[in-house]
Amino acid sequence: MRKDSPKRAQNPIGDLTANADSSLWVDREKLECCSVVPEAPDAATFSFVAPSGNLFKFEPGQFLTLELPVPGGPLYRTYTISSSPSRPLSISVTVKAQKDSIGTRWMLDSLRPGMQIKAIGPAGQFTLDTQNKKKYLFISAGSGVTPTLSMTTYLYDRGTDIDVNIINCARRPGEIIGYQALMAMAARVPTIKLAFIVEEDDPFQVWTGLRGRMNQIMIGIIAGDYLERDIYCCGPEPFMDAVREMLIGLGYDMARYNQESFSAPAEEAEEIPGDDVTPDETAAAQITFSGAGVTADCTETDTILAVARSAGLNIASGCTFGVCGTCKIRKIRGEVHMVHNGGISEDDISEGYILACCSKPVGQVEVDV
Ligand SMILES: Cc1cc2nc3c(=O)[nH]c(=O)nc-3n(C[C@H](O)[C@H](O)[C@H](O)COP(=O)(O)OP(=O)(O)OC[C@H]3O[C@@H](n4cnc5c(N)ncnc54)[C@H](O)[C@@H]3O)c2cc1C
Numbered sequence: 001m002r003k004d005s006p007k008r009a010q011n012p013i014g015d016l017t018a019n020a021d022s023s024l025w026v027d028r029e030k031l032e033c034c035s036v037v038p039e040a041p042d043a044a045t046f047s048f049v050a051p052s053g054n055l056f057k058f059e060p061g062q063f064l065t066l067e068l069p070v071p072g073g074p075l076y077r078t079y080t081i082s083s084s085p086s087r088p089l090s091i092s093v094t095v096k097a098q099k100d101s102i103g104t105r106w107m108l109d110s111l112r113p114g115m116q117i118k119a120i121g122p123a124g125q126f127t128l129d130t131q132n133k134k135k136y137l138f139i140s141a142g143s144g145v146t147p148t149l150s151m152t153t154y155l156y157d158r159g160t161d162i163d164v165n166i167i168n169c170a171r172r173p174g175e176i177i178g179y180q181a182l183m184a185m186a187a188r189v190p191t192i193k194l195a196f197i198v199e200e201d202d203p204f205q206v207w208t209g210l211r212g213r214m215n216q217i218m219i220g221i222i223a224g225d226y227l228e229r230d231i232y233c234c235g236p237e238p239f240m241d242a243v244r245e246m247l248i249g250l251g252y253d254m255a256r257y258n259q260e261s262f263s264a265p266a267e268e269a270e271e272i273p274g275d276d277v278t279p280d281e282t283a284a285a286q287i288t289f290s291g292a293g294v295t296a297d298c299t300e301t302d303t304i305l306a307v308a309r310s311a312g313l314n315i316a317s318g319c320t321f322g323v324c325g326t327c328k329i330r331k332i333r334g335e336v337h338m339v340h341n342g343g344i345s346e347d348d349i350s351e352g353y354i355l356a357c358c359s360k361p362v363g364q365v366e367v368d369v
């Protein structure tokens with residue numbers, strides 16, 4: 001994951017400041033669901049329009065955080081935008097519910113055309129370098145295909161100089177998400193090359209593609225010139241770990257490797273540049289939530305989000321690992337140790353904002369909650 005400042009709502013079909021333009025959607029306006037398309041078991045694509053008719057502007061690979069009105073209070077869930085900014089009339093997310101899912105399951109069971117929900121974003125740094133002509137290899141597994149869908153559609157719509165190899169992995173053929181959409185683009189553009197790898201067959205269905213788990217030999221067969229390609233990878237953490245290991249073993253230049261995590265990375269996020277404060281697990285700390293008039297004792301290794309929850313206070317949060325930006329709050333005084341995954345910009349940090357989910361108090365801290 002890149003660690004430079006996060007970008008919001010920027011793409012090559014407009015300029016950065018165009019968010020002030022009234023014809024573009026901004027997240028103060030709710031989204032209205034306009035279609036629900038089943039993709040696979042427990043997976044569907046939800047498309048939304050802006051009731052005002054405003055258009056959507058984002059970069060392929062960015063995400064939205066949806067406020068889901070589940071019973072018992074809203075839940076915030078982050079989803080990569082699976083549609084392309086080249087089709088700005090609507091915006092889509094493609095979701096897959098795992099066992100015991102609450103938020104995504106609510107979408108599949110209850111979110112229907114005509115309903116309006118709040119969304120935050122677009123945001124995220126896992127985006128294409130659209131300014132330069134590049135050869136790409138998109139590798140994905142399961143619902144991690146969503147950035148591939150947006151990026152491929154964007155390149156397909158742009159129409160010139162496309163050179164994309166796509167490897168998508170799924171447990172079974174029937175669980176491949178976006179199969180028809182990717183096939184339709186690859187069928188019309190010879191320089192979009194598409195390969196699916198499945199672990200098991202579906203009963204009574206012929207599968208003529210690759211079987212097994214992706215390995216170094218398959219990468220070589222599918223994308224012989226992978227060393228010349230920028231790689232974008234998205235899928236479960238163990239899948240991405242395996243892909244990284246394969247690529248390192250193959251001598252790939254990892255500076256050209258990009259990945260998006262849908263869940264907290266196993267390793268600790270990187271410290272923000274210039275942050276030289278280290279929390280001490282034996283040291284006592286205190287957080288004052290000034291709006292609520294509550295002061296709570298804790299240690300320097302507790303996150304502000306966790307302390308707020310223990311004190312019965314609600315700070316809206318989504319990913320809880322510093323990527324979605326939902327838990328951004330203002331620090332009034334004191335020092336925190338913040339390790340994030342790109343969910344806050346340098347500008348916000350210099351204006352005194354922090355992410356509650358990945359900020360730990362150093363001594364006494366006061367926040368605007
Ligand atoms: C940048 C980004 C992009 C993403 N893009 C997509 C996307 O395009 N499509 C997609 O489908 N997902 C995407 N995700 C993942 C998505 O945001 C959710 O994290 C995921 O769908 C799980 O949420 P849920 O509501 O389905 O399940 P949850 O209700 O959060 O549950 C998830 C799992 O955690 C367990 N669990 C929940 N609560 C608890 C608890 N209190 N204690 C113990 N276990 C618990 C449940 O049993 C379940 O197995 C993305 C995430 C990020 C950060």
Ligand code: FES
Nearest residue numbers: 318319320325357
């Ligand atoms: S909850 Fe996502 S950044 Fe804190």
